[in-house]
Amino acid sequence: MMLSRRRFLGYGGAGMLAIAAGCRPANLNLLPSEDDVAALKRLPLTDRMQLAKLKNNLLGYPINMNTPPEAFFAWRKQLNEAGIGMFAFNNVGNPFKESPIPYNTHDFEREVIQRFGKRYAFPSDDTWGFLSHSGTDSNMHGMYMGRTILKGRTGRLPKAYFTKEAHYSVQILRDLLGLETVFVDTLPDGGMDPNDLAQKLAANRSQPALVIATIGTTFKGAVDSIDRIQDALQGHPSYVHLDAALFGGYLPFTPHADEVAYRLPGKPAPRYDSIAVSCHKFLGFPAPAGLFITTQSHFDEFNALFTRIHNPEYIHHVPGTITCSRDSVKPAEFYFFSTPEAMAQMTEDAQAMLQNTDYFLQQMQSQFPKLDAVRANALSNTIYFKNPGDRIVKKYSLATMHLEIERQPQDYAHAVVMPHVNRQVIDAFMIDLKSASVNL
Template sequence: MAAQLSVNCNKFNKKARNGEDQPSDHYDDFAVVEANDEECAVERVDRLTKTVTQFQKHLRERVSYYLGYPANHNCEHYLALSTLLQFNINNVGDPFKESDHGLHSKKFEVGVLDWFARLWGIDKDEYWGYVTNGGTEGNLHGILLGRELLPNGILYTSKESHYSLFKIARMYRMDCETIASLANGEMDCDDLRDKLLINQDRPAIINITIGTTFKGAMDDLDLVVKTLKYCGFSDNQFYIHCDAAIFGFVVPFLKQVPKLTFKKPIGSVSISGHKFLGCPMPCGVLITRKRYIDMLSTSIEYIATVDTTISGSRNGHSPIFLWYVLNIKGISSMLNEMSITVVFERPPDREFIHQWQLQCLGNMAHVVIMPHVTVEMLDRFLCDLVRKRNIWHGIRQPRCVAEDIGICNCVCSVHA
């Protein structure tokens, strides 16, 4: 059966690549078969286990060739959370409101939201957000806020925007202007200007893409704002949603690109958690300004909470997984300009320090990038460090060394 499953998977992939429909017999090995008297429980579990194991081998083979789609498949560290799968965790309703449903992870969710709020430059008492089921839901919520604020607004979005934006325009029955893009994939602000001038009598709801789906281009937020001002749109006549599915987690750490921040006149930002961060289930984060959310807020008596999100029941595991990866990925480090010495937190494991021949001082360790140090060696070191940190710290926050290296160099959950 395992060999047959492999053949079927390969046939399925080949036909999928060719765009062919799948005949039903290619799914026979995956049909749900009810228990019968001829197969005992042990045999049944053994059969199911073999099928899943073979599918796991198929996934391992396919992920080794995974280059064209935006998802991070370094997910092994999440196995530490596998025991949570014995619970049905539901974050129904507003993440900042308790409910009578006791099996939720809203404390983890708020921890994740606070982190992203700091990342995008908005104070704790000024933002609202939630962990979504993916980037499309974040876009749905952001554009909905824009439409509720500006009911007569026109949606402006680049032709290279994510396909969800055009679907959203149809779902919300919004007038939509598709803006041309430059050769590199970013929004053509000359075309935006021309279309804004034609529609000066109606508010503008602008979708900014931070990392377009195919070319990875970033729309120029600052230039879009200047264009709106040039066309006579005051702050209360436009709403900007930023679809930052992939790059929203990258841009804040790059010095050479304009900041993505709520210090600028944006209304909302959404990212995907399963892409750059590598959460093993589709999820995302939506952050907006707290004063906007009252428009969507409805008290629901029988769940004893407030409905403010697109979905009702929400995956309660996703916030824990996001919280976990943000904690283990944030390593305090310092690299002085023009230096070849990288300073980071001291590993609490003498054997690890000895193996990698690290020098340590107080709470710090360092790596010196000499000519013999290859990229492969650094990759092995980082993989080993990240894996061992899971063992050393578990789900606790690793030691912060901001006092030694400066708060500006610390990317722990407190100082990021």
């Protein structure tokens, strides 16, 4: 993958102009003082290096700890040589509109959204989005867009419908947006109960519904059924935002891709309105970032309402994003993950990851039946089980929660089988479990 000559000259020329204009710090070439050298030696870099060697022990949280391939770092170097990251680029505003600041990477950002939009079965001529700061940032934009559109259509604020299994950020964002919450009951596996949703919609007919459906709940790895949610919503003004932070990263690369498809083949009705996916989870981007994808038509409806509270004159257009200045380096770097080569690797990783999840569950159930290991569904890479003790929790950074299973309160932990969790890591975990307590 190479930068085109035109794009390179555009970025590289900008970088040279910046230096020629006197932007280079005057003391750039000064050698560090003795005090500076002493301060550097005091930094805990050795400790961090040791910690980096143990990165594959991270089992409790959905972060892909694999190091990206050398080609990614070569791409980073090309971007650096072109000036991206060398001075202040800014992706302010709508990446599908011309920016008044020429030092941006909107072109990379648009291509990323189009390529991933295709993975989620958005129409090629009706796709809009941007690269956000994180999955939570993407959820914020989805919920704000839903709130704005529904209020514009009905004149009334919607109520927010989600389950207590949803990510904690949803509750924070609901509070931030000033929305009343309607908690929907869950099925035994932790997914949203569509029958309870229907009953609660009936009890709140006067207000529209902003439904936040979760594809891969935070602790149990349950999947809310989008199609059954849509059945329950028939006739009720609604907007469905999909929090697919983890599962939305890998499901498009598996036979289960339909679970996160905006539209199914042969069925014209859309299944949801917007989607949030984290880039640093399965996709493996080495810093927090998120995808937010919706339709251009939804964005246009939202932006017409957004215009009433935003003066577009300063940046020559209504930005369509809550955040103003946005990182330009991340979209350019993340472009690497939208290439055919990267997506081919993701397909291999997704297959291996689900196979390793099968193996993890088999080993837990056969070797440690008293821990009652559970996998919510075959789509999930998450396994939860009774808390095995502080030593294991700390060594493997396991997430823990107090749950009530079949009316029995119990402390649980979970493991998330990410691409770095291979069978050697799983086997080592089993050995540690066996040595941790004779009561397991």
